[in-house]
Amino acid sequence: MRALCWHGTQDIRCDTVPDPKLEHPRDAIIKVTSCAICGSDLHLYDNFMPGMERGDVMGHETMGIVEEVGSEVTNLKRGDRVVIPFTIICGECDQCRRGNFSVCERSNRNKSLADKVFGHTTAGLFGYTHLTGGYPGGQAEYLRVPFADKTHIKVPQGLSDAQLLFLSDIFPTGWQAAVQCDIQPTDTVAIWGCGPVGQMTIRSALLLGAKQVIAIDTVPERLAMAQAGGATTIDFMAESVVERLNEMTGGKGPEKCIDCVGLEAHATATLDSMYDRAKQAVMLETDRPHVLREMMYVCRPAGTLSIPGVYGGLLDKVPFGMAMNKGLTMRMGQTHVNRWTDDLLRRIEAGQIDPSFVITHTVPLERGPEMYKTFRDKKDGCIKVVLKP
Amino acid sequence: MASGLGWFSIGLGLVELLAPQAVSRVLGLRGQERLVAAYGAREVATGVGLLLSRDPEPWLWGRVAGDALDLGTLATALDRQSDRREEAGLAMLAVLGVTALDLASAWSHASRRRGRAAARRRLPDYARRSGLPASPEKMRGAARDFVVPEDFRTPAALRAWGVANEVA
Incomplete structure (x- = not known):
């Protein structure tokens, strides 16, 4: 099959790789009908996340048709239409039972490595480094879904791929980012970053009733x-x-601040980011946490910081004393996708929101490598790329 | 060319920063060692900026301004009494050559920036892409039926106690 594979820094290629096969009775094979490039894929593209290996298949925003199921998958059958959440979940461990799906204790097959790096493992992720299992991703013609009886969102036929695809990641991610803020009708919510997750967060904060939503970016x-x-x-x-x-x-700062930027803040817009970039260049720091610093500074005391933006490792000069003394609450983490998708699917079906608004480019899978660059450089009005295998 | 100028800038800057006496002596600028060291620091900073920035244009114009400063300073060494007039003159010629390179590179980046800006003006208009069935004002709070799970709520200790428990 054809798949987008990682070959090094800013080197994604459309390769021919072996078709995936069932490896476990709980597996399913999906014929991919649509997949997307996520902003967090760009951290891999720029090689800021450790743990990628040459030939790894990229992608974690995928949907398609069930092609084949393992003997223990009784709730899916060939021909079912499914969106695949980017977090692989067993549905049975202590964390899954609590709804903390992004920290599933069993789905990361490189658990011992993650235990060493993170202290305790997080969930396995599709196409997102060997630290999270090294599972082949979904920017391909077919995808093997482990724990498929739990790792899926069954979707109806009446809606388009474009309306449903983002249930896999960015819509629930934006939603969770806003939910983490426990938004009150009197709240001002400030959102850093107007990429795809930022756009979903803006709409989520509005729908959840924020008095004022403020978005920060520079791309017109x-x-x-x-x-x-x-x-x-x-x-x-x-x-x-x-x-x-x-x-x-009124001089008081926003009650709720959301970081939809993460580790690659604009490298030259501020002095602190230039400092971070210089330290990154000599491997003394992994991330550029300008947005975190700014949120801690400007957030109203007793306010909340929500962090859906991805961070990779070690951050320098984060004013934690400021956050402590202001009594800020910080909520962060990868998204517990399946916790929100029943509700979000209902909202899409009811016409409350149509997530396809964010798509600016739809191209064949083979054009994926060039679209990574276009998306990374924010050229050609690119905000969200959907790939059709 | 910008990254080449960046490395050149760092190299020249380090020489000025680490050996200001020697540079001042050779160029007939005795007594101006501190100024030469300061120019070195400026060169290093500009070089680092050029190498790390995705948009080198401001740093290139910074180099052009720095070249003007260098030329002005070297001109003071062209005094008839100076025994280093010839060296200062040669250094000015070299700086003029580098200035030409800096200007060419800065102009080239400015022209590309204008091209990008023109392309951006031709971009599709996303001003109507709300994803919402009605105006944002009408949709504000449309999902208030959503019950925030208890473990996602603001911790009880941080909720607006003073509002909920008005004290007379």
Whole structure:
């Protein structure tokens, strides 16, 4: 089959690789009908996440048709239409029973490695380093889904792939980011980053009833899309984020701050990011946590920081004393996708939201390598790329 | 070319920073060692900026401004009494050559930036891509029926106790 494979820094290729096979009675094989490039795939593309190996198949936003199921998968059959969540879940361990699916204790087949690096393992993820299991991803013609009886979202026929695909990651991720803030009708929610997750977070915060949603970015088309979703925007290259946020909140700062940027904050927009970039270049730091610093500084005391943005490792000069003294609550983590998808699917079916608004490019799988670059460089108005195998 | 100029900038800067006496002596700028060291620090900073930045244009214009400073300073060594007039003149010629490279590179980046800006103006308009069936104002709070799970709520100790328990 054809698949997008990682070959090194900024080197993704469309290769021919062996078709996946059932390896366990709980597996299923999916014929992929749509998949997408996620912002967190760019951290792999730029090689900021450790644990990738040459030839690894990329991708964790996938949907398709069930082709084959293992003997223990009784709730799926050939021909079922499914969206595959990016977190692989067993559904039986202590964390899964609590609904903490992104930290499933059993689905990471490289658990001992993750235990050493993280202290305790997190869930296995599709196409996202060997630290999270080294599972082949879904930017391919076929995908093997481990623990398939739990790791799926069955979806109806009446809706398009474009409307449903983002149940796999960015829609529940934006939703969880907003839910983590426990939004009250009096809240101002500030959201850093208007990429795909930022766009979903903006709409989630609005639907959950935030009084004011403020979105921060510098890319004009992303700011335009954020405004379309009801956000007031701040262009961080043109104005002071802290001053504007304070102006818009009567000098008190936003109650809720959401980081949809993560480890690759704009490298030259601020002095602290330039410092981080220099340290990254000599391997003294892994991430550029400018947004975390800014959120801690500007958030209203007793406020909440929600962090769906991906961080990879070791961060420097994070003003934790500031966060402690202001009594900030911090919520973060990969998304517990299946915890939210029943509710979100119902909202899509009811027409409350149509997540396909974020798609700017739909291309054949073979054009994936060039689209990684286009997406990374934010060229050609690119906000979200869907690939069709 | 920008990264080449970046490495050149760091190299020259380190020489000025680490051996300001020697540089000042050769160029007939005795007594200006601190100024030469400061110029070295400027060169190193500009070089690092050029190498690390995705958009080198501001750093290239910074180099052009630095070249002007260098030329002005070297001009003071062209005094008839100076025994290093010839060296200072040669150094000015070299700086003029580098200035030409800096200007060419900065102009080239500016022209590409204008091209990108023009392309951006031709981009599709996303101002109507809300994903919502009605205006954002009408949709505000449409999902208030969602019950935030207890483990995702703000910890009880941090909820607005003062509001919920008004004290007279």
